[in-house]
Amino acid sequence: MRKASIRLKTALLASLTCVTVHAWGMSFERQERCIEGLTPKCQVMILATGQIDKDSPKQFKSFAQTFPRGTWVAVSSPGGNLVGGMQLGLAIRELGFNTTIGNSDYSPPDCLSACAYAFAGGVSRKLTPGSRYGLHQFRGSDQAINAEDTQKISATLAKYLDAMGVDRRLLDYAQMTTSDKVTVLTLAQAQLLKVDTAGQTSYARWKVEVTPDSKLLAINSSLFTVGSQIPITLGILPVPGQNNKVACLIYYKSNDASAFSASNPQHFEIGKEIYPLISAGNWQEKTGGYQATFLIPDNLLIALLQAPDDTVITLSGSFSKPPQSNTTTASTNPLTAYFGVGNLKNSLQALLKR
CATH class of the missing domain: 3.90.226.10 (2-enoyl-CoA Hydratase; Chain A, domain 1)
Incomplete structure (x- = not known):
């Protein structure tokens, strides 16, 4: 929502x-x-x-x-x-x-x-x-x-x-x-009713889905991008032909084409560590928003596999022009979203077949 x-x-x-x-x-x-x-x-x-x-x-x-x-x-x-x-x-x-x-x-x-x-x-x-x-x-x-x-x-x-x-x-x-x-x-x-979380996080859990072309995809969404009304969905999937390599699909639900005409660097933060993502292609229009693929470096993959249950992942996206949300509300720059790690380790292990 x-x-x-x-x-x-x-x-x-x-x-x-x-x-x-x-x-x-x-x-x-x-x-x-x-x-x-x-x-x-x-x-x-x-x-x-x-x-x-x-x-x-x-x-x-x-x-x-x-x-x-x-x-x-x-x-x-x-x-x-x-x-x-x-x-x-x-x-x-x-x-x-x-x-x-x-x-x-x-x-x-x-x-x-x-x-x-x-x-x-x-x-x-x-x-x-x-x-x-x-x-x-x-x-x-x-x-x-x-x-x-x-x-x-x-x-x-x-x-x-x-x-x-x-x-x-x-x-x-x-x-x-x-x-x-x-x-x-x-x-x-x-x-x-989860009004009292009893020490548990309210961040959505990761889940594994099967894509139309029969590939496994670990997916999660952040509904509250700081400073904007742009939901972000992350998908993690194996890199074809490369063992123990995964890529990240990042989808912003914004139809502001001008904001996605540049590369727009993205990075993850876990604790005090910053992990730049490696661009693997341009932004592509996709169902009311824009999506791009980024390679996940080995050190980030290790950090994700070893993350404690209370870890919060920060995704930060830098834009030369902050995208407008589909509700015409202005956004700040960079865009920042937060994700939990519930079921992430199991999801990654399924992708890597460990």
């Missing part, structure tokens, strides 16, 4: 709210907090408290720009604007942050309603003892929502949860709870 697909219904979603009480607008502050189960237990976090409104995502991104990836965001909110909650979740995921539930002297350890969708943006997510994660039906702030619009909104929320790595059955709890009540999940329910 692309961020663009969430934006398609902005006009419809803009008037939706998921909170039924008056509350102050969301604010952000830097705090050092100690939470059992985190490593280290005590660390600097972002505390986000108050009601989510349409400006909260922008304000959060401005506040959080100096914090490193992997920062924990402790949220405490009664809810607010539904689209604001999803956009805040998207911002959290783009920045590579994790989420937990916090509190302050004036804000309880609650993440309710629209906050539940913002919480889903965390790469890793942890419910703390005594905290409440709850949700209910969305409602219009100034108008009734008809059955057709309800279906459209539910479909958008389902796609959003899919992209966040949360079980879409979470919506069943929301839809069965009237807007004047809140269903609070138990920890067991939250872990079953």
Whole structure:
């Protein structure tokens, strides 16, 4: 699911709210907090408290720009604007942050309603003892929502949860709870639905597919390219006639032809190591985007095979002209995307027949 697909219904979603009480607008502050189960237990976090409104995502991104990836965001909110909650979740995921539930002297350890969708943006997510994660039906702030619009909104929320790595059955709890009540999940329910990741990453796992010409292909997608709305798909496949050699297909879902007229160097980063990819051809137009093949050097292949389970792979693409997304949103340069390594080792071994 692309961020663009969430934006398609902005006009419809803009008037939706998921909170039924008056509350102050969301604010952000830097705090050092100690939470059992985190490593280290005590660390600097972002505390986000108050009601989510349409400006909260922008304000959060401005506040959080100096914090490193992997920062924990402790949220405490009664809810607010539904689209604001999803956009805040998207911002959290783009920045590579994790989420937990916090509190302050004036804000309880609650993440309710629209906050539940913002919480889903965390790469890793942890419910703390005594905290409440709850949700209910969305409602219009100034108008009734008809059955057709309800279906459209539910479909958008389902796609959003899919992209966040949360079980879409979470919506069943929301839809069965009237807007004047809140269903609070138990920890067991939250872990079953992947709201609490129990130490697991939310990055998509690699999978092996068979191409139309009967070749094996390890594939993964990053739905949140930092600074743009351009999804990226990676495919890794054996190099014909060369033992223990693999190539990488990189696909950007952008039809901006002018941006792909040059070579546009690409590289992987694993930890502090940078691995330039070796271009094996020009960019080719492919189903609403552009695709090119790059050879994976031996040292990168070894690093991928030996990567620990919590490794995050960074793909960085440099462009002489940053490509436009298919939603006409401008992009930053370089484009950066992040991938996990779940099932990558097994996938590579299948390609190499080890």
